[in-house]
Amino acid sequence: MRQAYPDPDAMLPLTPAVFNILLTLVDGERHGYSIMQEIAAQTKGKLRIGPTTLYRSIKHMLEDGLIVEADERPDPVLDDERRRYYRLTDLGQRVAVAEAQRLEQTLAVARSKSLLRNFTPEKGA
Amino acid sequence: MSSTSPARPKIISVSVLLYRWLLALGPGVFRRDYSIPALQDFRQCLIDAHRKRGFFGVIALWPLLFGEALSGLLAEYSSEFFGRKQSMLPTIRRSMIAAFWAFVLFSIAIIALGRITDPAAPFDAVGRVHPEVGVAYSIVVYSWEIALLAIMLGGLPILFVALKRAIPGGLLKALQLFAIKRRHALVLLGAALLITICFLVFLLATEYIFGPSSCTASNGCIVGQPLLVIVGSFAAIVGGITLFVFVILAITASLSGAVLRSEFSTEMLRFALVPIAMLALVMSAATFAATFWLIRLWIVAPQFAASGSGLGNGQAAEVVAIIGAMALSSLVMAGALGSGLKASHHPTARQN
Numbered sequence: 001m002r003q004a005y006p007d008p009d010a011m012l013p014l015t016p017a018v019f020n021i022l023l024t025l026v027d028g029e030r031h032g033y034s035i036m037q038e039i040a041a042q043t044k045g046k047l048r049i050g051p052t053t054l055y056r057s058i059k060h061m062l063e064d065g066l067i068v069e070a071d072e073r074p075d076p077v078l079d080d081e082r083r084r085y086y087r088l089t090d091l092g093q094r095v096a097v098a099e100a101q102r103l104e105q106t107l108a109v110a111r112s113k114s115l116l117r118n119f120t121p122e123k124g125a
Numbered sequence: 126m127s128s129t130s131p132a133r134p135k136i137i138s139v140s141v142l143l144y145r146w147l148l149a150l151g152p153g154v155f156r157r158d159y160s161i162p163a164l165q166d167f168r169q170c171l172i173d174a175h176r177k178r179g180f181f182g183v184i185a186l187w188p189l190l191f192g193e194a195l196s197g198l199l200a201e202y203s204s205e206f207f208g209r210k211q212s213m214l215p216t217i218r219r220s221m222i223a224a225f226w227a228f229v230l231f232s233i234a235i236i237a238l239g240r241i242t243d244p245a246a247p248f249d250a251v252g253r254v255h256p257e258v259g260v261a262y263s264i265v266v267y268s269w270e271i272a273l274l275a276i277m278l279g280g281l282p283i284l285f286v287a288l289k290r291a292i293p294g295g296l297l298k299a300l301q302l303f304a305i306k307r308r309h310a311l312v313l314l315g316a317a318l319l320i321t322i323c324f325l326v327f328l329l330a331t332e333y334i335f336g337p338s339s340c341t342a343s344n345g346c347i348v349g350q351p352l353l354v355i356v357g358s359f360a361a362i363v364g365g366i367t368l369f370v371f372v373i374l375a376i377t378a379s380l381s382g383a384v385l386r387s388e389f390s391t392e393m394l395r396f397a398l399v400p401i402a403m404l405a406l407v408m409s410a411a412t413f414a415a416t417f418w419l420i421r422l423w424i425v426a427p428q429f430a431a432s433g434s435g436l437g438n439g440q441a442a443e444v445v446a447i448i449g450a451m452a453l454s455s456l457v458m459a460g461a462l463g464s465g466l467k468a469s470h471h472p473t474a475r476q477n
Contacts, residue, residue: 007391033166050190051166052148052197055159060204084162091388 220465268411279400331439
């Protein structure tokens with residue numbers, strides 16, 4: 001991974017919606033509705049974003065170069081041709097990593113202050 | 126999958142209609158670019174909810190979907206009017222581009238001033254008798270040379286980094302970095318034509334107001350020349366100047382586009398603030414020096430200033446316009462420096 005260009009830290013902190021959208025796209029290209037469903041699934045329903053929030057976030061993420069609209073859809077035969085697919089850019093990937101590291105640091109502080117007494121991190125996580 | 130079922134429950138149709146109306150109240154850009162996919166996904170949410178829990182499943186989604194739509198559209202309006210909370214990178218990038226455009230305007234002003242003071246011998250003579258006039262003019266000239274050095278100091282490393290980043294992707298990618306879209310080229314051509322027309326109107330107006338009153342075919346005026354010659358000459362002048370201005374605008378826009386499309390490290394962007402600060406300083410100094418030079422010239426050598434070899438025949442008005450352009454470019458440069466510095470002191474920028 002290239003280190004010098006640009007500094008992902010300058011874009012932090014991310015909003016929960018933006019971070020979760022980035023996370024859903026780590027596995028590959030997705031369209032809007034699929035992103036919404038995946039966010040609900042990966043947060044166990046704790047974060048539900050509607051279409052307006054989703055497309056506002058997508059608009060800003062496109063402007064910032066975190067994601068791009070994919071030219072080819074994964075399965076043009078099965079899918080609705082009007083759907084737009086999005087994928088992570090190199091910058092988006094690095095920003096997602098930087099945000100995850102930032103949250104990890106925050107979590108470490110919370111742990112060090114015995115805030116999460118009953119919290120037992122999973123092995124190998 | 127999208128639903129193409131013709132028998133859609135009424136509650137879904139009503140909800141979609143309400144959502145469509147709500148989206149219609151949103152900002153134009155968002156509405157244009159995202160209302161169709163948002164509506165499509167909204168409908169899909171309702172279809173899924175109806176499949177699982179029927180009518181009440183759809184109603185249960187209303188507070189979430191309509192609530193977030195309303196707050197989201199208000200937030201979008203807010204970001205359109207007041208701007209998004211920008212991170213450091215885009216802000217400094219914009220400062221760099223604004224600084225470059227300001228430098229181009231400043232350079233054009235200095236070149237125009239040089240044209241007016243050519244031949245320089247009579248102005249030099251006044252400068253020798255009244256050293257403050259000569260010193261003020263020298264400050265203007267040296268300021269431009271320092272500004273040129275500063276733009277090279279900041280611009281060349283940035284250009285080098287942009288090219289270094291683009292070249293591994295092939296020559297085409299490197300060229301694409303500087304490409305201007307056809308639509309943007311047309312806008313630039315329109316702007317060049319407008320600038321040319323404004324420039325010619327200004328020249329003709331000053332010539333008409335301040336020029337010699339007796340105008341004949343023999344003293345260089347166009348009166349009395351054949352119509353075809355007048356039209357042909359005018360078209361050639363407009364075409365030539367438009368082309369010249371267009372080339373300047375296109376080069377500036379192309380380099381600005383390259384800065385926008387390239388990725389730079391935070392350090393590189395911070396470094397760009399140093400030449401921008403130098404530019405703001407020397408351009409402001411040049412503007413003050415040019416203003417002093419003009420005023421002092423009229424005070425200490427009024428006869429020379431009013432003569433044709435000085436600033437007569439409307440050339441004083443041109444110098445005032447030039448100083449106006451210099452002041453504008455200095456203000457833009459100072460603004461670029463201010464916003465760049467502010468962005469670089471943003472808490473999110475101080476990570477290292």
